[in-house]
Amino acid sequence: QVQLVQSGGGLVQAGGSLRLSCAASGFTFSNYVMGWFRQAPGKEREFVATISFSGVATFYTDSVKGRFTISRDNAKDTVYLQMHSLKPEDTAEYYCAAGKLYGGSFLKAYDYWGQGTQVTVSS
Numbered sequence: 001q002v003q004l005v006q007s008g009g010g011l012v013q014a015g016g017s018l019r020l021s022c023a024a025s026g027f028t029f030s031n032y033v034m035g036w037f038r039q040a041p042g043k044e045r046e047f048v049a050t051i052s053f054s055g056v057a058t059f060y061t062d063s064v065k066g067r068f069t070i071s072r073d074n075a076k077d078t079v080y081l082q083m084h085s086l087k088p089e090d091t092a093e094y095y096c097a098a099g100k101l102y103g104g105s106f107l108k109a110y111d112y113w114g115q116g117t118q119v120t121v122s123s
Contacts, residue, residue: 002026002112004096009117012086020081022096022114029077033099035110036081038092047105059104086121094119
């Protein structure tokens with residue numbers, strides 16, 4: 001049974017930091033590209049970051065470049081999203097996702113999704 005179990009998130013003041021984790025099971029983690037997406041109330045789900053199979057290559061949406069870092073530990077079957085200098089506009093439900101093929105920011109390229117975790121940034 002494929003599972004992506006997310007942890008982390010919560011309420012933080014603007015300028016603060018949070019780390020999200022996503023633990024995978026039920027599939028060969030190192031064979032999947034991993035990504036993070038987010039969805040604010042009333043908005044569509046949007047791409048945040050993606051990381052290649054080995055973790056060598058990463059790609060971010062412009063609004064988080066220099067503030068967020070995606071990483072993975074294939075020995076632990078876990079992907080992370082470290083978030084610094086958080087802004088109120090980062091407030092959203094965050095989702096991790098796994099894709100067999102590299103699809104970058106293309107939402108439909110991802111096959112499996114985590115349950116979501118709320119990040120709220122107060123001003």
